[in-house]
Amino acid sequence: MFRILSLLLLTVLPLTLFAQTRILVLDAQSGDPIPYVSLKGNNIAAYVVDEKGQVSLSLEQPTEMRFSHVAYESKTQTVPVSGTLTVSLQRAENSLSEVVVSSFDTERPLLEQAAGIARVSEADLFRFDETSMVHAFNTKPGIRVEQRAPASYRISIRGSSLRAPFGVRNVKVYWNGVPFTAADGTTPLNMLDLSNLENTEIIKGPAGSIYGAGNGGVINFSSSQDINENRISSDLIFGDFGMTRYRFGLSQKMEEGGIKVSYVKQKADGYRDHTAMDREVVQLTGHFRPSENQRLTTQLLYSDLFYELPGALTASQVEEDPSQARPGSAAQNASIDQQSMYGVVSHDYQFHPNFSNKTSIYINTVDFENPFNLDYKKETQFSYGGRTSFTYDAIWGSIPVRLIGGGEYQFSKTAAQNFGNRAGQADTIRFSDELQSTTAFLFQQVEAELSEQFLLTLGLSENFSSLDIARNIDAIRGMPSQARRTFDPVIVPRIALVAKLNATAAIHGSISSGFSPPTIDEVRTNEGTINLDLEAEKGINYELGYRSSFNQGGINVDVSAFYFKLDETITTFTNDQGVVLFRNAGATDQKGIEALVDYALIRNQLTFIQELKLTHTFTGHYFTFANFVQGENDYSGNDLTGVAPHTLVNQIDIRTRPGFYLNFTHQFVDDIPLNDANTVYQEAYHLLNARTGWRGSIGTTLDLEVFAGVENLSNASYSLGNDLNPFGGRYFQPAAPRNFYGGIKVGLKY
Structure with missing residues (x-):
């Protein structure tokens, strides 16, 4: 036995x-x-x-x-x-037929989307110094982000920054599915750090059929991802002009979800005098699954931001010393001091395999203080809103259809006071207002797969908005006043068709309407004027595009041509006190072509160079004033102010088997007209940026990256953002010359 x-x-x-x-x-x-x-x-x-x-x-x-x-x-x-x-x-997202985007509230491959859409991934952001989104966004055709001072952003999608002397306007921004653009039309984009932007989808041109107001387009930021591991991470980046950035992150996986927290602090002295900035951002995210059919996400974002405003220079001042600030800016402490809290709750529910809903609500508070050369502004804002969207997949006869419907509502209330500015301190009050903005819309969309080759989309939204201005103190006129503007309801339609030529190629066409009412800052300007006669911009966009992939995603092509006819265009001008004012400028004709081609010369896991990829983008914007007469000046036929007719970007990306990498970017920007008369231009320039480093793992739990880079390698003289139609010839905001940075990233799984 x-x-x-x-x-x-x-x-x-x-x-x-x-x-x-x-x-x-x-x-x-x-x-x-x-x-x-x-x-x-x-x-x-x-x-x-x-x-x-x-x-x-x-x-x-x-x-x-x-x-x-x-x-x-x-x-x-x-x-x-x-x-x-x-x-x-799954193959990496190189082939356009495999890249899934969620634009127009529906997840479909990019190949099946009938619109000009650009994606900015984390990899795009990590090609540069990671202190701002500017350079990464500017590699995409049709998009230009300007930064006249650190953290002072202006976004132009197909020339939409014409009416934005400061801030972000005429573009609707969402963050994790909820409106980040306030009810009054402004967007505090500078409160976000790159760590809050893991993926971005940009719709170019009007998308009001499902996103409401905004002729420029829509930006969808996303930072929430499934938490699938326990991880501690930290970054340290430093560079010229006193730049330092430190980030700490913690992810904790739970039985039915997880939590994630991050803290970022960024400081810089700035290249120009009076351009220091200091920002702290905290984000807390929670993902939970109460049941198999539900997903609950919570987001809490707090941002404390301060940055100085150097002001624009004349051509002679730039020639004398481009690093100087506008005379008086430092003495008057021209700057922005802003604290903001943003809380979000999102709930996804799958009622049935073919029927689902996503609902999100938010609350936002902002404390804002802005001493400027001419005045001193203080604002406190409270706002709330939400968005809900239902999706139902069905069969009509033999045609698969997807029905999408929902609505969005936003309300903001602001206590705004304007004072005199005496040596950087608030002086005598000039006027004090209570501002209320309300915007709401309903949207409906039908997607019909007419055959395996054709996808038809019909969309429609009904939009409502109003502004209330209660002037409680008016030192100029001596008595309180009340002003209200309710804009007529606007119906915004869209029709789009995608025709698939084969599994990896398609053409698309669309006709979409858009509108953009003036923001509260355009109706109520800093010198006290309330311009209730300012009309909303309205336009129609016609677009035709082609997308294709070859060699299993090794080569990708994305080309689109468009014609946008805009009426009641809002433009800026400056009075003799230097205050920016706004006016409707008749109509503009905006014709353009945008193209992207990328291809992998090498993609082989076994060779020393595992990947060698080239990307080329071209933007041709041929925008003119169709009908623009101001007094004795007829600007009809002139090029649209602030828009470069040609932009070209070339990128080289190299990854090696040992983990070393190199990213190289060349950007050409054509001459930019800086006034409506087309008598002053920013000269064309070439901008070169490069980053190299090593990225890999040590053992099974430690991830490490060490990198260094250079911006403006050729030491070009240029500006990332100019003032348009300024008083006194103060057009130019010089950008930094050649500068260097470096950093280290550490991630530990536990």
């Missing part, structure tokens, strides 16, 4: 000790084996599959492992202690 038991033990024990798991890694689309995929898990050795996509390994217990390959999306999966496991990997 003892011999039999011993024999059985000797037979079974080796099987137990040497039990192995055979893993086969396949391409999810083709089913072909993927060679040389790396496998990493906590506290175990790393593995690499062979040329047939196979590997065998011995484990003491089921282990969660990460599968990664340069040409595929990484995937985490639990590996058992024995048996055979087949793992399918």
Whole structure:
């Protein structure tokens, strides 16, 4: 008996000790084996599959492992202690047919979206110094972000910054699915750090059929992702002109969700005099799943921002010393001091496999203080709002359709006071107002798959908005007053068609209407005027585009041409006191072509250079005033102010097997007219930026990156944002010359 038991033990024990798991890694689309995929898990050795996509390994217990390959999306999966496991990997988002975007409230591949859409990923942001979004966004065709001082942004999508002397206007911005643009039409974009922007989708041109007001377009920021690991991370970046940025992050996975917290502090002295900035941002995110059909997300964002305003210079001042501030800016403490709290709750519910809803609500508070050369402004704002969207998939006859419907509501109340400015301190009050802004709209959309080749979209929204201004103190006129403007309801339609030529190519066309009422800052200006006669801009956009991918996503092409006819265009001018005012300028004709081509010269996991990728983008904006007469001046036919007719961007990205990388960016910007008469221009310039570093893992728990870079490599003289139609010839806001930066990132899994 003892011999039999011993024999059985000797037979079974080796099987137990040497039990192995055979893993086969396949391409999810083709089913072909993927060679040389790396496998990493906590506290175990790393593995690499062979040329047939196979590997065998011995484990003491089921282990969660990460599968990664340069040409595929990484995937985490639990590996058992024995048996055979087949793992399918999705190709990396190189092919346009595989890139899924959620624009127009529907998730579809970019190939099936009938609109000009640009994506800015984390990888795009990490090609530069990570202190602002400016350079990454400016690599996309049709988009220009300006920064006249650190943290002072102005966004132009297809020339929409014409009416934005400061701040972000005429563009609707969302953050994690809720409105980030306030009810009064302004957007505090400078309160966001790059760590709050993990993915961005930009719709170019009017999208009012589902997003309401804004002729320029829509920006959808996203920072919320599933928390699938416990992780501590920290970044440190430093550079010329006193720039430092420090970030700390913590992710904690929970049984049915997780929490994430991050803290960022960024400071800089600035290249020009009086351009220091200091910002702290805290974000707390929670993801929870109350049931299989529900998802609850909470977001809390707090930002404390201070930055100085150097002011614009004349041409002679730029020639004398481009680093100087406008005379008086420092003495008057021209600056922005802003604290903002933004709270969001989002709830997704899947009622049925074909019927779902997403509802989000937010509350926002802002304390704002702005001493300027001519006055001193203080504002306290409280706002709230929300958005809900229902999606239903059905079959009408033999045609699959998707029905989308919902609404959005926003309200803001602001206590605004304007004082005199005496040596940087608030002096005698000039006027004090209570401002209320309300905006709301309903939207409906039908998507019909007429056949395997044709997708038709019909959209419509009904929009309502109003402004209330109660002037409680008026030192100029001596008596209180009341002003109210209710804009006529606006119906905004859109029709779009996608025709798929094959699995990786499609053409698209659309006709979309848009409108943009004046913001509260345009109706109520700093010198005390209340301009209730300012009309909303209205326009129609016609667009035709082509997208295709070749060589399994190795080559991608995205081209679109458009014609945008805009009426009641709002433009800026400056009075003899230097105060920016606004007026309707008749009509503009905006014709353009935008193109992107990227291709991988090398994409091979086995070679030293694993990937060599080139990207080229071209923007041709041929915008003119169709009918613009001001007094004795007829500007009809002139080029649209502030818009470069041609922009070209070239990018080179290199990744190597040891982990070293190089990103190189060249940007050409054509001459930009700076006044309506087209008598003053910013000269064309070439801008060169580069970043290099090493990115890899040490062991199974530590991720590390070390990098360094240079901006404005060729030391070009240029501006990232100019003043348009200023008084006294103060057009220019010089940008920094050649400057360097470096940093380190550490991530620890626990």
